[in-house]
Amino acid sequence: MKLGFYFGDLPMSNPSSAPTALPTLQQTWDNSQFFSSSADPQIAATVEELKGAIAQLATQCTPFSQQIATAATLAPEQFDGLLAQVKTVHQQRVAILNRLFNLRTFISSVLSVDAQDAQAREWRPALQQLYAEFTQAVQPMEVFLLRVKDDFIEALICDPLLAELRFSVQHERQLQDQLLSLEEEQLVTGLAVNGLHSWGKLYSELAGTLQCQVNGESMGLATASNLPGSPDRALRSAAWHGIQAAWDSQASTVAAILNAIQGWRLQESQQRGKIRPLHYLDKSCHQNCIDRATLDALMETTYQRRSIGQRALKTMGRVLEVEAMQPWDLFAPAPTPGETTLLSFEEAIDLIANAFRRLTPAMGDFAVMMAEKGWIDAQPTPHRATGAYCGGFAEPRQPRIFITFDGTMGSVLTLAHELGHAWHEWVMRDLPLHQTNYPATLAETASIFAETLVRDAVFAKASTPTEKRAIAWADAVSAASLLLNIPARFTFEQALVERRKQGFVIAETLKTMMRDSWQYWYEDSLASYDELFWASKLHFSISGMSFYNYPYLFGYLFSLGIYAQKDHYGEAFNHLYTNLLRDTGRMTAEELVQTHLNQDIRQPEFWQASLDIVDRSISRFEALAV
Numbered sequence: 001m002k003l004g005f006y007f008g009d010l011p012m013s014n015p016s017s018a019p020t021a022l023p024t025l026q027q028t029w030d031n032s033q034f035f036s037s038s039a040d041p042q043i044a045a046t047v048e049e050l051k052g053a054i055a056q057l058a059t060q061c062t063p064f065s066q067q068i069a070t071a072a073t074l075a076p077e078q079f080d081g082l083l084a085q086v087k088t089v090h091q092q093r094v095a096i097l098n099r100l101f102n103l104r105t106f107i108s109s110v111l112s113v114d115a116q117d118a119q120a121r122e123w124r125p126a127l128q129q130l131y132a133e134f135t136q137a138v139q140p141m142e143v144f145l146l147r148v149k150d151d152f153i154e155a156l157i158c159d160p161l162l163a164e165l166r167f168s169v170q171h172e173r174q175l176q177d178q179l180l181s182l183e184e185e186q187l188v189t190g191l192a193v194n195g196l197h198s199w200g201k202l203y204s205e206l207a208g209t210l211q212c213q214v215n216g217e218s219m220g221l222a223t224a225s226n227l228p229g230s231p232d233r234a235l236r237s238a239a240w241h242g243i244q245a246a247w248d249s250q251a252s253t254v255a256a257i258l259n260a261i262q263g264w265r266l267q268e269s270q271q272r273g274k275i276r277p278l279h280y281l282d283k284s285c286h287q288n289c290i291d292r293a294t295l296d297a298l299m300e301t302t303y304q305r306r307s308i309g310q311r312a313l314k315t316m317g318r319v320l321e322v323e324a325m326q327p328w329d330l331f332a333p334a335p336t337p338g339e340t341t342l343l344s345f346e347e348a349i350d351l352i353a354n355a356f357r358r359l360t361p362a363m364g365d366f367a368v369m370m371a372e373k374g375w376i377d378a379q380p381t382p383h384r385a386t387g388a389y390c391g392g393f394a395e396p397r398q399p400r401i402f403i404t405f406d407g408t409m410g411s412v413l414t415l416a417h418e419l420g421h422a423w424h425e426w427v428m429r430d431l432p433l434h435q436t437n438y439p440a441t442l443a444e445t446a447s448i449f450a451e452t453l454v455r456d457a458v459f460a461k462a463s464t465p466t467e468k469r470a471i472a473w474a475d476a477v478s479a480a481s482l483l484l485n486i487p488a489r490f491t492f493e494q495a496l497v498e499r500r501k502q503g504f505v506i507a508e509t510l511k512t513m514m515r516d517s518w519q520y521w522y523e524d525s526l527a528s529y530d531e532l533f534w535a536s537k538l539h540f541s542i543s544g545m546s547f548y549n550y551p552y553l554f555g556y557l558f559s560l561g562i563y564a565q566k567d568h569y570g571e572a573f574n575h576l577y578t579n580l581l582r583d584t585g586r587m588t589a590e591e592l593v594q595t596h597l598n599q600d601i602r603q604p605e606f607w608q609a610s611l612d613i614v615d616r617s618i619s620r621f622e623a624l625a626v
């Protein structure tokens with residue numbers, strides 16, 4: 001899951017330096033401890049049991065509905081009875097969630113390996129339905145806990161069995177003054193299904209049916225979208241222009257989608273902000289568990305240092321021997337003179353494990369264990385999903401990685417990235433379920449950290465300039481993408497919200513706004529800008545969440561900022577790092593770094609240190625490109 005950047009195919013360092021007698025590792029999942037297959041009768045039996053348990057949970061939550069209207073004036077003598085009810089419901093919901101997550105992970109795993117598995121395809125919507133029923137069942141209690149007076153919450157978090165809810169409940173309650181009346185909330189939720197969220201669905205529908213013309217050939221968007229990663233520049237350009245033309249033909253429709261989504265949000269926040277108007281960025285920061293001051297420091301520091309990403313692009317242009325970089329060159333693979341050596345899965349795990357061991361032996365052993373236990377599925381299958389992700393079972397807490405491993409450096413780094421996510425899950429495995437849910441901003445901490453460990457190790461081991469250049473290329477692609485493209489999206493989205501306040505924004509204006517946003521960040525590092533990016537990039541049309549963009553930049557620099565502390569703390573670092581990861585679901589990002597590393601991420605200095613690391617890696621790339 002989570003991010004997973006594309007690095008292109010890179011040559012590997014000489015595998016002859018790796019031990020040759022590596023034991024063969026399992027490359028397919030072994031999930032048999034949960035269910036035997038999607039046809040296992042235990043699945044139907046579990047679903048039936050869960051239905052019964054959810055119905056019972058709904059009954060137990062009903063009394064909270066009657067308390068909601070008077071929650072703010074609750075009499076202290078009612079506390080004990082209600083606390084006992086919260087305890088019962090909480091214990092039961094955790095038991096249900098564990099089983100539901102196990103089922104969901106099992107079915108998704110089957111579908112990742114074989115998208116055509118008929119039984120799993122039937123189970124998936126059934127499980128979605130079950131999850132929706134679960135959410136509805138507990139809603140009265142959730143709403144009650146949002147609206148009840150502070151003393152009740154104080155009593156709640158003093159209870160040893162409920163103390164684990166402290167962070168999640170208190171965090172949600174910070175936006176208590178943005179709540180509408182119960183009836184209004186129900187109305188908004190109900191209307192959003194066929195209102196707000198239909199616009200997001202329309203976008204997906206459009207993207208799924210759009211046909212692009214590339215070199216006289218008609219192809220779907222998904223196929224065409226792989227081509228900008230081609231080593232053939234003419235093909236990259238043809239694909240990019242084909243995709244542009246396809247989206248341009250739908251520009252008015254996508255403009256209508258963006259206007260509808262933004263218009264809905266503005267109207268809703270106006271209604272919610274009657275007591276205290278809440279800025280759209282403050283709301284987004286709250287969702288991401290960061291302070292507005294942190295976001296401001298992040299964006300301002302990144303803007304000051306935008307030349308790092310620009311230098312990366314210019315150097316990529318030199319290596320590619322092109323006069324000027326164009327939007328279709330952004331994901332070009334590194335030119336690979338000579339032969340590309342591929343690594344076996346065993347060699348990749350060995351390389352990653354050794355890199356991880358430089359932090360702590362336990363993390364290296366963990367990577368090997370993941371493969372030995374059949375917790376990684378890496379082998380190509382006929383109807384396999386694309387991409388890579390890390391998921392997991394809830395009880396017992398066990399991570400799972402999905403990847404289609406092809407032996408390239410890109411694949412090795414993706415595997416390291418996903419193993420980083422898995423390590424994050426693993427160090428949290430004994431924590432209560434409600435403390436394991438971390439925000440998007442913190443979700444990439446462990447993955448990018450793990451990837452950086454491996455990149456550094458491979459770079460140090462590389463014996464030829466070509467090998468070093470391959471890693472440096474991957475650094476440059478990430479830097480350009482995260483330090484320029486992501487911020488340009490942020491600048492555009494902010495402009496969009498402001499502009500929408502004044503009225504409907506037509507497609508032509510959106511094009512100008514996107515051009516301006518790219519100009520602001522890329523300046524002369526690109527010869528032209530992608531003015532239709534608001535249409536081609538799905539992120540802007542996600543109805544459930546605004547400002548989907550900056551958590552990627554945050555995650556990248558946050559992780560590097562923590563990495564920057566590694567040498568400073570020496571031996572003590574791993575302990576600090578592990579504790580920091582364990583707290584990602586029960587602290588804000590500011591508290592995390594203050595508590596474990598005694599740093600303030602609201603200050604530019606923290607981000608400067610991260611940017612210094614990127615700066616050094618781009619200087620390294622420049623030196624190699626001569």
Ligand SMILES: [Zn+2]
Pocket residue numbers: 001002003004417421444447
């Ligand atoms: Zn990720």
